[in-house]
Amino acid sequence: MxxxxxxxxxxxxxxxxxxxxxxxxxxxxxxxxxxxxxxxxxxxxxxxxxxxxxxxxxxxxxxxxxxxxxxxxxxxxxxxxxxxxxxxxxxxxxxxxxxxxxxxxxxxxxxxxxxxxxxxxxxxSNVLIYNKRALESIGAQPPKTFDELIEIGEKLNGWNGEGSYGVAVRGTRSWATIHPGYMSAFSMSGAKDFEIQDGKLVSKLDSPEAIEITKKFAELVKRAGPKDWTNYTWYQASSDLGAGKAAMAFDADIFAIFQGSEGASQEAGNLGTAPPPIVKEGQPVGANExxxxxxxxxxxxxxxxxxxxxxxxxxxxxxxxxxxxxxxxxxxxxxxxxxxxxxxxxxxxxxxxxxxxxxxxxxxIKFTPQPEFFNTTTEWAAALQDIVTGQADAESRMKQLAKDINERVSRIRVQ
Structure with a gap:
């Protein structure tokens, strides 16, 4: 075994x-x-x-x-x-x-x-984990929409001293950056990663929905995320929440348990959990897993x-x-x-x-199964980094990403 x-x-x-x-x-x-x-x-x-x-x-x-x-x-x-x-x-x-x-x-x-x-x-499940002490400091409730998440997150920059910030999310050039908060928001926005068209697997990362939610996510990172976001993994996001550095995290729900248990972290006892913020009114709440x-x-x-x-x-x-x-x-x-x-x-x-x-x-699981998953999501994470760091705008970069992915999956046979 x-x-x-x-x-x-x-x-x-x-x-x-x-x-x-x-x-x-x-x-x-x-x-x-x-x-x-x-x-x-x-x-x-x-x-x-x-x-x-x-x-x-x-x-x-x-x-x-x-x-x-x-x-x-x-x-x-x-x-x-x-x-x-x-x-x-x-x-x-x-x-x-x-x-x-x-x-x-x-x-x-x-x-x-x-x-x-x-x-x-x-x-x-990838949801919202928040520090009750942080939200109380500005008289806020857990955000219910993605726009509220950006606004409240930005207000919480510096909430607990120098280096503290609003929202922890992953940012390394890895498939693991795409699958937690980003993919949960992506799916709730109505965007899709792939569709089958004319017997071929076709990337839909250049759709209006995909471009729009990627813009929103980049805005969240730029306005409320950690300064060294491109180095952030599961570990950094979780640790910052427990250390009182991040006011919120859009990531694995178990952060609330592993950082919130008695004696587990500095902020144990101060952490709460809420559903992921919806992107548009009327959409069902859901999460990638x-x-x-x-x-x-x-x-x-x-x-x-x-x-x-x-x-x-x-x-x-x-x-x-x-x-x-x-x-x-x-x-x-x-x-x-x-x-x-x-x-x-x-x-x-x-x-x-x-x-x-x-x-x-x-x-x-909100992703479309296909054998190039780890390669395509790593390319996706690289594109997200380019957008957040200002090396490319969301529309042109996502269109280029879709083109690159279509080339990568062109040899995959769809029965």
Whole structure:
């Protein structure tokens, strides 16, 4: 088993003795920091020697691994009553989360159809996390629209001394800059990344909607973001929120828990959560998501044992234990979000449960699956950097980006 260094992995490791005692299966594992994890995993899968049998993966990576025949489809196991426990209850997993691991392998087709390629362990919704002390300092409520986010964010520059600012968002030249706050706003604006036209995958990043929301996001960064935004990753955005440097963050909801828990940061106890600000009145509130899952190696020689492992660590019992006794946020199962002990635990984080309920029905993967995902989103992040730093205007740069991406995906076959 290969694990990425993460609280979800820590929860698995903590309960391996119970699993081994219950099943008689001995589990060997490796754990690797995320900066090296996917390179190591891809090398291992490419060897096609069956090692590892099971591995952690993000949903976006499935768009490369599944077409390459690296991973085992799971429906044949899930639908076999001799292999799947009757109490597993796949329908207890939120649909928008489970659908993120399902795809029909056709570039341009949305997630949610076709084979199931992995089982989710936990997920993050990209919402607004705010410092109550900061908003109170200017008599403001959490912004409900993107324009309000820009205006309030700008007012909060310097709110906590020199170097403090309004809104933390990611800015490195990486796919990970696009997928949190930016993609949530992008999708709510009605913009799309791709469409299938005349049997071809066509970038829509030059559409009026895409250009307009990119202008808005660039305005947010310029007026209310960190000065060294192009260096900002998940870590910097989260740390600034906890240190009282950022008044708000438009990023993963779990910032509120990992920075807001007692003793976790300087601003613990001062953080609240709200739905992502809508771009236009009347639009449904929604969020792009990140999902950590476990998948089975197509070349595994121990698939039945692997499937038992996957059931156990995504089942009701372990998910509830992880959410109440460990740090498995957010849990994937509806039953956990109704459990009194879990609800008592998250009640310490203002607005967390209410925000979750407000967005969960429209929390999903907003990107269009295609095997060039990491390359195209990295190019997208580079374009966003050019726009924010004033090297190009949004309209011309997004049109050039769409042209470049169309060239990159021109060889992708759409069935």
């Amino acid at each position: 290969m694990l990425n260094q993460h609280p979800y992995a820590e929860a698995i490791i903590a309960r391996l003795p119970q699993f081994e005692e219950l099943t008689g299966i001995k589990v060997n594992y490796s754990i690797t920091p995320e900066e090296n994890y996917f390179d190591k995993l891809t090398t291992a899968l490419n060897a096609r020697n069956g090692n590892p049998d099971v591995f952690m993966t993000g949903s976006y990576q499935l768009w490369e691994y599944a077409p390459a025949d690296y991973i085992q489809e799971l429906d044949s196991f899930l639908n076999d009553p001799s292999k799947t426990d009757s109490g597993y209850d796949i329908n207890d997993i939120f649909k928008g989360i489970l659908d993120g691991d399902r795809w029909d392998l056709v570039p341009g087709h949305a997630v949610g159809t076709g084979s199931l390629w992995a089982l989710p362990l936990g997920f993050e 990140w999902i950590w899952s476990i998948a089975m190696n197509q070349s595994s020689k121990k698939k039945d044992a692997a499937w038992l492992f996957m059931q156990y660590f995504t089942g009701k019992e372990h998910t509830l234990w992880g959410a109440t006794q460990a740090k498995v946020f957010n849990p994937i199962r509806q039953s956990v979000w109704e459990d009194p002990d879990f609800l008592a635990r998250i009640s310490k984080f203002p607005g967390y449960y209410q925000t979750f309920r407000a967005v969960i029905d429209n929390t999903s």
